[in-house]
Amino acid sequence: MTGRSGFAAWLGALAVLVFLGAAVPYGPLAGSIGWSIALFWGGFGLAVIVLIALGAAGWRDR
Amino acid sequence: MLSPILIWSAIAGFAGFGLLIAWRATRENTGTAEDYYLGNRRFGGMVAGLSYAATTYSAFMLVVLTGLTYRGGIGALGFELIYFAGLGLLVIFAPRFWLAAKRWGFISPAEMLGARYGSRWVARAAALVALVFLMPYCTTQMAGIGLLLSGVTGGEITLTQAVATGALLAALWTLFAGIRSVAWTDAVQAVVMMGSAVLAILFAVAALGGWGAFAQATLETHGSHLSVPGPGLWSLGTFTALSLPWFFFAISNPQVSQRLFILKDMAAMRRMIFWVLGFGLAFTLIAVIWGFAALQLAPGLENTATATPALLTSGAIPAPVAVLLILGILAAAVSTLDSIALTLAAMVARDVMTDAPPRAQILTGRVVVILVILFASLFAVQKATVVDQLAALSAAGLMVTVPATIGAFFWHRATAAGALASILGGAALAVWMAMVQGVSVFNPVLALSVGGLSLGLFVLVSLVTRPRPEALDFAAELRPDLDRVNAW
Incomplete structure (x- = not known):
């Protein structure tokens, strides 16, 4: 469908990441008292940046 | 309490600087509608990115998100970061919006939808939904300014004075040179927002004995706030109810999606996205940390929306830094307000006055800007319940344009009738559920329904209707352009 490959994998990664963004704090980490949830979400934010950077990495002006 | 004279002096200096920028922007004007609303599509990544950031990160952050953290704890961070993850939609849609707008000369996102489906009524429906849900959202920005300024001065600066100040700034910065003055002042305001917030958070943490002591004290005194569902607010249902509509913000809110039309090239688009990401993550963390600091320095507040004014007047933040942060929050509110006003103006000018000449479209836009700001100001002062309800509903309400937007680029078979039914039916259900049935925006049934x-x-x-002959086929027609810029 496109000249650039990898769209399905990238979209799947975004979907999984967003799912984990809710599922981990409300699943394994639910009710834990400490900084683990804050640290998880901090890492989640950085992972979002990396994923978006990968998605935009191939853009070019021609 | 802070001295009103000090605050007025700071606002005067800030306003003067902003006016200088706005006046300078007028010298670049060429008099066309494309120039007034999109700056001739010649914006670079940094200004566009800071403008996008200042528009999307409003007074909500340091007033409402801070209050939600104060009330419910760390769940506020997760909610805001799900919105942040929604910026990933830009990887898919930013090149499509930009290429389509450039190729067919679209000025508003509603106009783009109308052309795709071959129906002016689709454009008008999208514009109507934006008006219904975004004008009340403007009111909350005004109310935020009022809450802050009256809160930190013990009511010496009245709600009316605060709202009038915000209205004047937003009107002047928009009317001067349209998007050029809005974007340039937005960029400066983004710097003020971030700079003042960083300074304020450093002083707050220092007052608590440093990062280690702050973390330890939070764990000991408010340990439940570090958990989900926490003290009660952030149940999974509430988290879903708020996060779902906000995830689609980047393509559902025209004041930010229209920013995708102003870029000069793909390199600028990539830079814009990185600026937004960097600003967004930092500002989100600051707003949440600020809420946790307020729990320590201003405990026991009944109205958690006053957490920021209470922290600013707690004695932990030096007066000059507090005043700077007040300017930062004022900047956040004004930058969001003027961007929404300009986008709504573009929608009315292009999608309602379809065949008007360029000068009439600019004049109409200026009138709409004034009307939007007047509406926001009047209702902020009057505190109308119906407006508050619509404002809270804005994210869920604007979500109704998402199926038609995604379908515009990915489903050849999508029709104008389908888009119209989706936009109007969804919006009607949102209003009925929230305002007639009283379903809260914190209830996931609302967003899911x-x-x-x-x-x-x-x-x-x-599926039961046919695409109109005059409809554009974005998926097929943009494919060569997408391949050329190496976008998916």
Whole structure:
């Protein structure tokens, strides 16, 4: 469908990441008292940046 | 309490600087509608990115998100970061919006939808939904300014004075040179927002004995706030209810999606996205940390929306830094307000006055800007319940344009009737559930029902109707352009 490959994998990664963004704090980490949830979400934010950077990495002006 | 004279002096200096920038922007004007609303599509990544950031990160952050953290704890961070993850939609849609707008000369996102489906009524429906849900959202920005300024001065600066100040700044910065003055002042305001917030948070943490002591004290005194569902607010249902509509913000809110039309090239687009990401993550963390600091330095507040004014007047933040942060929050509110006003102006000028000449479209836009700001000001002062309800509903309400937007680029079979049914049916359900049935925006049934109906109507009605002959086929026609810029 496109000249650039990898769209399905990238979209799947975004979907999984967003799912984990809710599922981990409300699943394994639910009710834990400490900084683990804050640290998880901090890492989640950085992972979002990396994923978006990968998605935009191939853009070019021609 | 802070001295009103000090605050007025700071605002005067800030306003003067902003006016200078706005006046300078007028010298670049060429008098066309494309120039007034999109700056001739010649913006670079940094200004566009800072403008996008200042527009999307409003007074909500340091007033409402801070209050939600104060009330419910760390769940506020997760909610805001799900919105942040929604910026990933830009990877898919930013090149498409930009290429389509450039190729067919679109000025507003509603105009783009109308052309794709071959129906002015689709454009008008999208514009109507934006008006209904974004004008009340402007009111909350005004109310935020009022709450802050009256809160930190013990009421010496009245709500009316505060609202009038915000209105004047937003009107002047928009009317001067349209998007050029809005974007340039936005960029400066983004710097003020970030700089003042960083300074304020450093002083707050220092007052608590440093990062280690702050973390330890939070764990000991408010340990439940570090957990979900925490003290009660952030149940999974509430988290879903708020996060779902906000995830689609980047393509559902025209004041930010229109920013995708102003870029000069793909390199600028990539830079814009990185600026937004960097600003967004930092500002989100600051707003949440600020809420946790308020728990320590201003405990026991009944109205958690006053957490920021209470922290600013707690004695922990030096007066000059507090005043700077007040300017930062004022900047956040004004930058969001003027961007929404300009986008709504573009929608009315292009989608309602379809065949008007360029000068009339600019004049109409200026009138609409004034009307939007007047509306926001009047209702902020009057504190009308109906407006508050619509404002809270804005994210869920604007979500009704998402199926038609995604379908515009990915489903050849999508029709104008499907888009219309989806937008109007979803919006009607949102208003009925929230305002007639009293379903709270914190209840996931609202967002799921509105999103579900909007999607269902879009698919079903499209399947039983036919695309109009004059409809554009974005998926096929943009494919060569997407390949050329190496976008998916």
